[in-house]
Amino acid sequence: MSDTDNANPLDRRKFLKAAGLAGAGVAAGALPAHAAEPEKVIVEKQEWNQALGAGVQNAPYGKPSPFEKHVVRRDVEWLTASRESSVNFTPLHELDGIITPNGLCFERHHGGAPVIDPAKHRLMIHGLVDKPLVFTMNDLKRFPGRINRAYFLECAANSGMEWRGAQLNGCQYTHGMVHNVWYTGIPLKALLEQAGVKTNGKWLLAEGADASGMTRSIPIEKVLDDCMIAWGMNGEALRTEQGYPLRLVVPGWEGNMWVKWLRRLEIGDQAWEQREETSKYTDLLANGKARRYTWVMDAKSIVTNPSPQAPLKQKGPNVLTGMAWTGRGSIKRVDVTIDGGKNWHAARIDGPVMPLSLVRFYVDIDWNGEEMLIQSRAMDSTGYVQPTKDELRKIRGVNSIYHNNGIQTWLVKKNGVTENVEIS
Amino acid sequence: MSDTDNANPLDRRKFLKAAGLAGAGVAAGALPAHAAEPEKVIVEKQEWNQALGAGVQNAPYGKPSPFEKHVVRRDVEWLTASRESSVNFTPLHELDGIITPNGLCFERHHGGAPVIDPAKHRLMIHGLVDKPLVFTMNDLKRFPGRINRAYFLECAANSGMEWRGAQLNGCQYTHGMVHNVWYTGIPLKALLEQAGVKTNGKWLLAEGADASGMTRSIPIEKVLDDCMIAWGMNGEALRTEQGYPLRLVVPGWEGNMWVKWLRRLEIGDQAWEQREETSKYTDLLANGKARRYTWVMDAKSIVTNPSPQAPLKQKGPNVLTGMAWTGRGSIKRVDVTIDGGKNWHAARIDGPVMPLSLVRFYVDIDWNGEEMLIQSRAMDSTGYVQPTKDELRKIRGVNSIYHNNGIQTWLVKKNGVTENVEIS
Numbered sequence: 001m002s003d004t005d006n007a008n009p010l011d012r013r014k015f016l017k018a019a020g021l022a023g024a025g026v027a028a029g030a031l032p033a034h035a036a037e038p039e040k041v042i043v044e045k046q047e048w049n050q051a052l053g054a055g056v057q058n059a060p061y062g063k064p065s066p067f068e069k070h071v072v073r074r075d076v077e078w079l080t081a082s083r084e085s086s087v088n089f090t091p092l093h094e095l096d097g098i099i100t101p102n103g104l105c106f107e108r109h110h111g112g113a114p115v116i117d118p119a120k121h122r123l124m125i126h127g128l129v130d131k132p133l134v135f136t137m138n139d140l141k142r143f144p145g146r147i148n149r150a151y152f153l154e155c156a157a158n159s160g161m162e163w164r165g166a167q168l169n170g171c172q173y174t175h176g177m178v179h180n181v182w183y184t185g186i187p188l189k190a191l192l193e194q195a196g197v198k199t200n201g202k203w204l205l206a207e208g209a210d211a212s213g214m215t216r217s218i219p220i221e222k223v224l225d226d227c228m229i230a231w232g233m234n235g236e237a238l239r240t241e242q243g244y245p246l247r248l249v250v251p252g253w254e255g256n257m258w259v260k261w262l263r264r265l266e267i268g269d270q271a272w273e274q275r276e277e278t279s280k281y282t283d284l285l286a287n288g289k290a291r292r293y294t295w296v297m298d299a300k301s302i303v304t305n306p307s308p309q310a311p312l313k314q315k316g317p318n319v320l321t322g323m324a325w326t327g328r329g330s331i332k333r334v335d336v337t338i339d340g341g342k343n344w345h346a347a348r349i350d351g352p353v354m355p356l357s358l359v360r361f362y363v364d365i366d367w368n369g370e371e372m373l374i375q376s377r378a379m380d381s382t383g384y385v386q387p388t389k390d391e392l393r394k395i396r397g398v399n400s401i402y403h404n405n406g407i408q409t410w411l412v413k414k415n416g417v418t419e420n421v422e423i424s
Numbered sequence: 425m426s427d428t429d430n431a432n433p434l435d436r437r438k439f440l441k442a443a444g445l446a447g448a449g450v451a452a453g454a455l456p457a458h459a460a461e462p463e464k465v466i467v468e469k470q471e472w473n474q475a476l477g478a479g480v481q482n483a484p485y486g487k488p489s490p491f492e493k494h495v496v497r498r499d500v501e502w503l504t505a506s507r508e509s510s511v512n513f514t515p516l517h518e519l520d521g522i523i524t525p526n527g528l529c530f531e532r533h534h535g536g537a538p539v540i541d542p543a544k545h546r547l548m549i550h551g552l553v554d555k556p557l558v559f560t561m562n563d564l565k566r567f568p569g570r571i572n573r574a575y576f577l578e579c580a581a582n583s584g585m586e587w588r589g590a591q592l593n594g595c596q597y598t599h600g601m602v603h604n605v606w607y608t609g610i611p612l613k614a615l616l617e618q619a620g621v622k623t624n625g626k627w628l629l630a631e632g633a634d635a636s637g638m639t640r641s642i643p644i645e646k647v648l649d650d651c652m653i654a655w656g657m658n659g660e661a662l663r664t665e666q667g668y669p670l671r672l673v674v675p676g677w678e679g680n681m682w683v684k685w686l687r688r689l690e691i692g693d694q695a696w697e698q699r700e701e702t703s704k705y706t707d708l709l710a711n712g713k714a715r716r717y718t719w720v721m722d723a724k725s726i727v728t729n730p731s732p733q734a735p736l737k738q739k740g741p742n743v744l745t746g747m748a749w750t751g752r753g754s755i756k757r758v759d760v761t762i763d764g765g766k767n768w769h770a771a772r773i774d775g776p777v778m779p780l781s782l783v784r785f786y787v788d789i790d791w792n793g794e795e796m797l798i799q800s801r802a803m804d805s806t807g808y809v810q811p812t813k814d815e816l817r818k819i820r821g822v823n824s825i826y827h828n829n830g831i832q833t834w835l836v837k838k839n840g841v842t843e844n845v846e847i848s
Contacts, residue, residue: 046544046633046687048538048539048540048541048633048634048635048685049535049538049633049634049635049637050635051635052506052508052535052536052635053508053533053535053536053537053538053539053634053635054508054536054537054538054539054664054665055506055507055508055510055533055536056497056499056507056508056510056511056512056531056532056533056665057499057501057507057512058537058665059497059527059665060496060497060498060512061487061488061495061496061497061527061528062497062526062527062528062529062531062663062664062665063485063527063663064485064660064661064663064664065539065540065661065662065663065664065668065669066539067539067540067541067542067668067669068660068661068668071485071660071661072484072485073480073483073484073485073486074484075480075481077481082476082479083479083480083481084476084477084478084479084480086479086480087480088480088481088484094660094661095659095660096570096572096608096656096659097572097606097608097656097658097659098572098606098659099523099606099658099659100659101526101658101659101660102486102525103483103485103486103487104485104486104659104660105486107480107486108480109477109479109480111473111476111477112476112477112478112479113477113478113482114472114473114477114478115472115477115478115489115490115491116472116489116491117472117491118491120470138737141743142738142740142741142742142743143741143743144741144743144788145788146520146743146745146774146786147774147775148520148521148522148774148775148784149775182521182522182523182775184520184521209470209472209473210472210473210477211472211473211474211475211476211477213473232520232521234521234523234525234658235519235520235521235522235523235524235525235528236488236492236495236518236519236525236528237488237489237492237495237518238489239486239487239488239489240478240486240488240489241478241480241482241483241486244489244491244492245489245491261472263470313562314566316566317566317567317568318566319565319566319567319568319570321570350570350571350572351571351572351573351606352776352778354776360572362570364568364569
């Protein structure tokens with residue numbers, strides 16, 4: 001590790017040797033419980049059972065316990081010129097299972113989140129179609145063929161600051177631009193069939209009703225395959241910051257294409273090459289050229305606990321957990337190492353494995369209090385294996401912001417404090 | 425229908441003859457869209473894209489759009505002596521998919537919802553065990569074998585007022601004491617294995633830390649089969665009103681057994697026969713005897729749209745939707761009628777069908793503006809078919825409050841207004 005050369009941010013990264021670590025086993029040791037005398041605890045008075053609690057009229061729309069007030073999206077004030085064109089991050093280290101609660105889904109806006117009256121909102125379909133159409137929200141909710149699907153959404157820039165080794169101190173910041181939600185809506189294919197796409201209609205332009213007028217081009221094959229228009233998330237209406245009243249769902253593809261506050265769909269014969277798909281959301285390579293059309297989010301995983309915001313508190317049994325996702329098929333396997341890659345262990349994947357949806361994994365560990373270097377590595381149904389950051393940098397250089405799916409390393413120190421490091 | 429005999433509430437029910445209805449088809453007709461000219465709409469100024477929206481620091485924990493403020497749990501002030509021992513109801517008619525958002529999960533308390541400091545909370549296991557144990561929340565979160573499971577929870581009294589034909593005007597009130605949530609926790613079996621259940625340990629008593637000290641007895645076979653202790657719901661911590669920081673999960677069984685604010689588990693050799701499993705949560709039959717041990721929630725379904733709170737707004741295509749669940753196995757089929765039972769149509773079940781978890785169903789209808797009598801009927805993997813209310817009354821009389829899984833009927837009138845009725 002060097003702090004001497006500030007000109008090259010790569011040199012500021014904390015590098016660690018993986019050799020010589022033997023910090024823990026993945027089999028459980030003594031179980032975590034206290035052989036105290038329950039009878040003594042049973043008769044203890046508790047402040048919360050000495051008086052009536054809150055009645056049912058208290059919270060028509062419920063909120064988290066006051067003891068969970070630290071579980072929030074967090075933004076970074078210095079990151080962007082304005083907070084209307086910025087991002088906040090999902091607290092992954094505080095979550096579990098596969099569903100991201102609506103109140104904690106990260107936000108990324110280009111002109112802030114507009115409050116739209118659904119009664120006035122319209123969705124237009126025009127361009128290379130037989131019959132241009134305008135839909136009210138009520139029209140869409142009456143449309144036959146409604147479906148619900150769980151999909152991950154990852155911002156292309158998730159982990160972007162790690163390209164050059166920013167080593168942000170927590171998975172909320174390094175990986176918190178991903179969420180996993182059940183969407184309610186209809187296949188976009190059904191709407192386009194009503195409009196009638198002309199034979200030369202090869203691309204779709206989606207436009208948002210926000211101040212930025214976000215526009216993205218999507219090839220018609222993807223649109224007809226599995227794109228949805230959605231008005232619901234996790235059972236209820238979309239949240240304002242997720243596109244209320246209507247958003248485009250582009251399963252497995254970068255989040256910027258999932259146009260929020262969706263108002264217009266135009267069919268054309270070529271890509272529009274808008275600002276947000278040329279000067280932005282492309283990867284500048286070392287030779288000065290940019291990669292074109294990098295829509296799919298490749299397989300990725302992250303250990304969320306332990307992590308810098310969720311250090312280990314004691315030796316012995318501890319639950320290591322994390323999440324994995326892929327924009328191609330489904331997650332087949334997640335391997336975890338706690339000794340910097342010397343030994344890899346197949347993690348236990350819990351719950352349903354659905355295509356293009358996040359999976360949860362666990363490894364029960366028995367920590368002896370020595371240092372650990374923790375990594376996870378996802379493999380998907382195409383056989384693709386999540387690469388290291390250095391493997392990505394060899395091919396794409398260090399100019400990139402987007403599409404960093406490299407393996408993340410956490411160092412757990414002897415006192416349980418956990419840091420973002422890289423292994424040389 | 426008779427309004428003359430107020431002594432017998434059954435006579436106040438609105439009865440309808442099912443004959444002669446031919447209100448709609450279940451095939452889609454003209455699709456709901458407007459062949460307006462999109463180009464005129466496209467250039468319209470919209471108030472919400474003329475200025476920046478909210479920035480990302482606006483809501484660390486997000487809330488629904490202000491246009492959704494009507495989507496709330498609702499309680500009924502006159503229902504119980506106090507609102508600390510009362511209930512509020514999930515707005516089923518506003519929800520979709522299979523997940524109930526945490527802020528909208530119905531509440532039922534017996535001494536109000538206490539705010540508990542998780543650092544001070546303890547779970548005790550004692551009684552007929554080899555080694556009594558006390559767990560902190562931290563101990564539980566370190567325990568090996570963490571899982572996530574989606575389960576419905578239905579209050580035994582859900583639809584209870586319909587036994588005598590209260591005909592409450594909306595599925596939120598008739599069926600809103602059910603929700604479906606992903607729970608994070610550990611199998612209770614794993615904790616009991618650590619404590620060591622003695623061979624004469626046949627029952628478990630679960631006690632809550634609230635002011636009511638809720639206690640229920642559960643046979644050990646069920647406990648060891650699939651009961652969980654859970655600290656998470658839908659990805660985040662339990663909500664206060666759902667038992668924060670810890671609740672018992674008793675899949676498929678009546679909600680009252682899912683003890684909230686769980687503090688004590690005692691193993692015994694017989695049932696405790698506590699107040700809430702004898703004088704309450706039992707069904708009084710016509711002969712004055714009460715049914716014993718009616719824990720399992722039988723197969724049930726409800727059409728949530730259309731319904732009294734969600735009337736039809738226009739003829740033509742409309743989406744009929746609802747939900748079904750069973751405490752035995754999984755839902756195999758849901759049939760829907762729109763003509764009071766003359767014709768039944770297999771509904772389309774959307775999304776994953778998981779055991780002891782809610783399923784979502786749809787029927788796309790084409791409404792001609794005539795009256796409809798809508799019902800749904802669930803069948804589960806045991807072959808059990810949801811009964812009519814009258815079939816239940818023939819066996820159990822009209823004294824019951826609990827375990828009403830009878831078929832619900834909605835009358836859609838010519839103006840789209842929808843009412844709670846019964847078919848004679």
